[in-house]
Amino acid sequence: MEKHPIDKLFQEQLFEGEKTPQRDLWERVESKLDASNTPKKNRRWKWLLWIGGILLIVSSFGIRQWIQRDQPEGYTPYLLTEQVREWWALIQERNEQASIAKDSISDKLKPAKTHSSPPYATLSKEITSVEEKGFQKQRVALIDSSSQQQVLPATLKEESTPSTQTTDQVKVIEMPRTIKVKVKIYKQTPPGAESKADKDTIKTRIGRFFRKVKKIKNGEEKIKIFGQSSQEILNQVGQ
Amino acid sequence: MLHKKRENKWIKACKAQDRKVQREVYEYFHRKMFFVCLRYMKQEEDAEEVMVNGFLRVFDKITQFKNEGSFEGWIRKIMVNECLTQLRKKKLLFVEVEAKHLSRRPVENEAESNLSIEELLACIHRLPEGYRTIFNLYAIEGYSHQEIAAQLGISEGTSKSQLSRARRLLQDYVESQENVQKNSKNGEASYR
Incomplete structure (x- = not known):
């Protein structure tokens, strides 16, 4: 469509027209840019700070609650950490000792050598479990005098105090000790060895074993065990 | 560019x-x-x-x-x-210019002018605000009547009629401005 002559005249002359303003207006533009940018930045930072602060408070409260969920009232996370560290060290020490003792006794109680000929029924002994009751040494971290009662386990409160030694940071309590060894006895009967003589031999051996156990239990017979460590004592029990 | x-x-x-x-x-x-x-x-x-x-x-x-x-x-x-x-x-008003002020001559097919940019701008400034706005949008910027109607919240018919009147007024202004120029030139010549 052809453009109207008046439109054409004005468009040609005025569309690309230029005129310099009488005043320098950049300063006005710049000052308004500064004014509009600064509060926006501040506002954004304020929001971020607010959100960060709220998150920090909520998360720290949540973590504290989670740590203290099974602890008595007034127990602080710092004491809990110290206590767990002490208990963990004790558990590790005891497991190590028990493991060494078990291996050692198992070696001692290996099935007896079978005769080459004729085949005989044999008795085998196998340690099924080794339990050690009581603590040889109980290390208790003394964070402060008020928290000592909370750190001591309930069992120790009744049994402790044969001898104590107090240092600046650690209280060492020596405890009486019980070692319980469970032994499983079973017979191995090779094919063709089920004769009357074998049966009698097994019965005799089992009978002898239990009679000895009964005597020890009743105090009629004593066995002497010497040893300082759990491993030494358990070795002698195995023999 | x-x-x-x-x-x-x-x-x-x-x-x-x-x-x-x-x-x-x-x-x-x-x-x-x-x-x-x-x-x-x-x-x-x-x-x-x-x-x-x-x-x-x-x-x-x-x-x-x-x-x-x-x-x-x-x-x-x-x-x-x-x-x-x-x-x-500023509450732009689309005033109606009385018919007696409008030129009854048909708009010329060829509009040629020796007017400068400042003089043409002065012609545009003489238009009422409504006319000036629509003429600027349609004739110089290249908006359609539909776009102008949407931008200004008026009907397309109003946009068209205002544009038509703006053109007639501008033609009058341009002619009168050219006459002023001619007269001043003639005056200068006779004075010499």
């Missing part, structure tokens, strides 16, 4: 709110944009205020520029919108 590479560099820097480049952009475009504002606003102070607000909007909305058209065209559009906002604030 602004080189495309330079334009892209400017846009990138303006998006990063680089004040030095923002000033470069302002310095490059401000004369053209001031003239655009001056076509809509009669008073220079009003045109200055609109242009300042327009550049603020340009730097604020620069992230919305999609590189689909020219950068200059985008800035010009913002300036025009800023002018319309300002006119709306």
Whole structure:
């Protein structure tokens, strides 16, 4: 469509027209840019700070609650950490000792050598479990005098105090000790060895074993065990 | 003509709110944009205020520029919108010019004039605000009547009739201005 002559005249002359303003207006533009940018930045930072602060408070409260969920009232996370560290060290020490003792006794109680000929029924002994009751040494971290009662386990409160030694940071309590060894006895009967003589031999051996156990239990017979460590004592029990 | 590479560099820097480049952009475009504002606003102070607000909007909305058209065209559009906002604030009225003031002659097919840019701008400034706005949008910016109607909240018919009247008035103004020029030239010649 052809453009109207008046439109054409004005468009040609005025569309690309230029005129310099009488005043320098950049300063006005710049000052308004500064004014509009600064509060926006501040506002954004304020929001971020607010959100960060709220998150920090909520998360720290949540973590504290989670740590203290099974602890008595007034127990602080710092004491809990110290206590767990002490208990963990004790558990590790005891497991190590028990493991060494078990291996050692198992070696001692290996099935007896079978005769080459004729085949005989044999008795085998196998340690099924080794339990050690009581603590040889109980290390208790003394964070402060008020928290000592909370750190001591309930069992120790009744049994402790044969001898104590107090240092600046650690209280060492020596405890009486019980070692319980469970032994499983079973017979191995090779094919063709089920004769009357074998049966009698097994019965005799089992009978002898239990009679000895009964005597020890009743105090009629004593066995002497010497040893300082759990491993030494358990070795002698195995023999 | 602004080189495309330079334009892209400017846009990138303006998006990063680089004040030095923002000033470069302002310095490059401000004369053209001031003239655009001056076509809509009669008073220079009003045109200055609109242009300042327009550049603020340009730097604020620069992230919305999609590189689909020219950068200059985008800035010009913002300036025009800023002018319309300002006119709306001033309650732009679409006054009806009485028929006796309108020329009864048909509009000439060829409009040639020796008038300068300032004189043509003065002719536009003589138009009532409503006429001036519609003539600027349609004849100079190239908006359609539909777009003008949507922008100004009027009917297409009003836009068309106002444009037609604006043309007649402008033709009268141009002729009278040319007559003044002729008379002054003749006067000068007879004086000599």
